[in-house]
Amino acid sequence: MAIAARAGMTCREVEKLLDLFLDGELEARTMRTVALHVTRCEPCEALLQGLERLQDVVGDTIGDAVAEVDFARFWPSIAAEVDGVQRSWRGLGGRVRALARTPLVIAAAMAAALVVSAIALWREMPAIPPPPTVVNNQVRIDTLTSDAPAVALLSESATNTTVIWISEEGRGR
Amino acid sequence: MERTDTELVRLTRQGDRGAFQELVERHQRKVYAVLLGMLHDHDAAWETSQETFIEALCCLDRFKGEASFSTWLYRIAVNVAIDYQRHERHPPRVGVADTTVAAQSREIGERVCAAIAQLTPEHRAAILLREVEGLSYEEISRVMECAKGTVMSRLHYARKKLQAQLQDCL
Numbered sequence: 075m076a077i078a079a080r081a082g083m084t085c086r087e088v089e090k091l092l093d094l095f096l097d098g099e100l101e102a103r104t105m106r107t108v109a110l111h112v113t114r115c116e117p118c119e120a121l122l123q124g125l126e127r128l129q130d131v132v133g134d135t136i137g138d139a140v141a142e143v144d145f146a147r148f149w150p151s152i153a154a155e156v157d158g159v160q161r162s163w164r165g166l167g168g169r170v171r172a173l174a175r176t177p178l179v180i181a182a183a184m185a186a187a188l189v190v191s192a193i194a195l196w197r198e199m200p201a202i203p204p205p206p207t208v209v210n211n212q213v214r215i216d217t218l219t220s221d222a223p224a225v226a227l228l229s230e231s232a233t234n235t236t237v238i239w240i241s242e243e244g245r246g247r
Numbered sequence: 248m249e250r251t252d253t254e255l256v257r258l259t260r261q262g263d264r265g266a267f268q269e270l271v272e273r274h275q276r277k278v279y280a281v282l283l284g285m286l287h288d289h290d291a292a293w294e295t296s297q298e299t300f301i302e303a304l305c306c307l308d309r310f311k312g313e314a315s316f317s318t319w320l321y322r323i324a325v326n327v328a329i330d331y332q333r334h335e336r337h338p339p340r341v342g343v344a345d346t347t348v349a350a351q352s353r354e355i356g357e358r359v360c361a362a363i364a365q366l367t368p369e370h371r372a373a374i375l376l377r378e379v380e381g382l383s384y385e386e387i388s389r390v391m392e393c394a395k396g397t398v399m400s401r402l403h404y405a406r407k408k409l410q411a412q413l414q415d416c417l
Contacts, residue, residue, distance in 0.1 A: 093399070097383050128410055131416070131417065132363070132374065143293075148277075153268075156301070164262060234311070
């Protein structure tokens with residue numbers, strides 16, 4: 075941990091760092107500062123010794139209990155299950171697993187997923203209504219005469235719409 | 248020359264049974280120790296250790312080698328222990344039974360186990376990975392998928408609580 079060391083650390087400051095000191099998680103300079111303080115300060119030294127004893131007693135309790143366990147039976151007790159898992163790899167699962175590792179298959183699977191998603195999306199989209207049928211109302215404009223200062227013609231074939239815009243500007247209207 | 252964990256994992260993926268046996272025998276004690284500390288019962292620790300290795304084998308494809316194999320294995324073991332207690336509703340039992348150590352140290356051992364059993368699974372895992380397995384904060388944070396600062400505070404809290412409960416035998 076990057077905790078800045080100060081030459082004259084107080085007991086309160088050192089106390090907060092004792093866990094990290096015990097676990098060797100401080101930077102070298104801070105480790106030295108805490109070590110120096112602990113060697114000169116009895117209350118802080120006692121706190122550190124308390125943490126060390128706790129570490130020993132927890133480690134020893136579990137360590138002693140594990141030391142008495144006979145692990146000779148451990149592998150045989152799971153071997154059959156391990157065989158079952160590995161057999162499934164060699165079967166269909168194994169072939170799929172092996173195939174799944176090839177980049178080409180991964181790319182093909184992704185492309186297929188994309189196509190399936192696109193089809194599903196397309197099916198869920200509302201149908202686009204057909205454009206209204208225009209029956210015999212077409213007009214052909216050959217000439218357009220006007221005294222307006224400006225005339226504009228806008229025609230949009232997709233919606234069968236034509237707009238003729240005549241400017242009234244300058245006529246006082 | 249001893250084969251590395253990475254090499255054994257690669258061979259296991261290719262279906263080499265012996266390679267997985269070597270991995271199991273290399274890590275069984277460590278995994279068992281964490282699970283015994285978490286569950287305080289030899290039968291439960293044995294059962295969950297088996298489950299840990301089988302689960303590791305089943306999801307070996309997910310091991311990317313970013314952390315060490317043992318760190319990855321501890322992560323599985325801690326999750327298996329937490330699940331065991333949550334879903335199977337097994338409260339942590341107090342006392343590590345059937346040991347032949349002297350009466351006095353057995354009594355201390357039972358008190359230590361009782362104190363550890365009162366911690367939350369997260370605090371228990373943190374203290375065991377540190378005090379029993381000697382993992383660094385970085386390694387514990389990988390096992391428990393949390394920040395290093397969280398490991399630091401969990402350890403501090405767990406130690407304070409254990410010290411308070413074991414005051415007269417420390």
